[in-house]
Amino acid sequence: MLRLIYTFVYYLCAPLLCFRWVYKSFKPPQYREPMRERFGFVRKQMAPSIWFHAVSMGESNAAKAIIENLLKDDPSLNIVVTTTTPTGARQIIDGLGERVTHHYSPCDLPGTIKRFTRRIRPKVLIIMETELWPNWLNQMDKAGVPVILANARMSENSAKKYLKVGSLSREMMGAFYLVLAVGEDDRARFVRLGVSPEKTLVTGNIKFDQTFEENGRPSYYPLWQENSAPVWLAASTHRGEDEIILQAHEKVLKQIPDAKLVIVPRHPERFNEVAKLIESHKLSYARRSEENTWQVSVQILLGDTMGELMMAYKLADVAFVGGSLVSIGGHNMIEPASLGKPIISGSHVHNFKEIFGQLKLKGAALTADNADSISSVVVRLLGNPEERIGMGLSAKAVVEQSHGALDKTVEALKPFL
Known part of the structure; x- marks a missing residue:
């Protein structure tokens, strides 16, 4: 029920989102967001894809580290990466280039997410850290697509907020096949919110393993x-x-x-x-x-x-x-x-x-x-x-x-x- 109310409110806000994306479409190329992608109109994939989602720069860097390791073992993998922000997009495009397909993340409306998934044909969705969208998770669950939360973090404050919408939170947490938590405290909070204990694993924080690139000139100043x-x-x-x-x-x-x-x-x-x-x-x-x-x-x-x-x-x-x-x-x-x-x-x-x-x-x-x-x-x-x-x-x-x-x-x- 709460997801339906959430979706109704999202539909009411959709015109404002459109104005925002139209505004962003006039920004300089490096910050420009194609509005069509926000509504799921993306290029069709010829083969099933591995879908990674990252919000911004930090999550994109962590996703990039995982993807580079996967492609090293199997360069033929068809990987689609979505990001929420232009800074995240830049990290993926500059770091991985044509080895992956990048799109901006689709908005969390049922029709949009259905259209998007029909086109990219995901066989798994790997979400970085904590980016939980009710209709995304519901659609993946209906389609039988495994959803994995990687480098998963959950602060105590965030956990308390999710507990306030208990039924919606339990529905979202029930969609996860696997939660790879950065620490034991994070794992415990996900279990408290409704993830089955056997579906959780503490793997540590990927950010400790990242190789940070020094782009640009040899010296900053x-x-x-x-x-x-x-x-x-x-x-x-x-x-x-x-x-x-x-x-x-x-x-x-x-x-x-x-x-x-x-x-x-x-x-x-x-x-x-x-x-x-x-x-x-x-x-x-x-x-x-x-x-x-x-x-x-x-x-x-x-x-x-x-x-x-x-x-x-x-x-x-x-x-x-x-x-x-x-x-x-x-x-x-x-x-x-x-x-x-x-x-x-x-x-x-x-x-x-x-x-x-x-x-x-x-x-x-x-x-x-x-x-x-x-x-x-x-x-x-x-x-x-x-x-x-x-x-x-x-x-x-x-x-x-x-x-x-x-x-x-x-x-x-x-x-x-």
């Missing part, structure tokens, strides 16, 4: 690298965080006048917004995308390009991971940890609670929640190479000790291919 300037990075920031970061940098500059900040907003549509914010603070800055603005003397570099975050991490001496000063839940801390960088985060880390807990336990990460505490930690680490390097080595050790999830996941998927 060669002027600072050549000058050996002390650099800290605020990565994947959201609205509400940039102001705090800039206030923190002003405080850092009072104690370390030659300190530099790289700030990389999470979403490309906010690049210009953050540029105006920097200007309002009367801080000098350059834009990564505009080489004519580059000067060694600038106080801030605005990272306004996509796919280059690992290069920015490599340049930095200290890394602040965004999405953690506001209730987003944090972003991937494994990236800076894999490069041996000391990590700072706000307290909102529920999306990466287990990973952050491991890093903090080993002395590789610190919590700072406001401009004063962030600036205090940054000044301390920039001025203390021994502590900074020690934290970085501990971070790298955590990553290296947590390898193995990718192999376990690939092995669990093979019987369904």
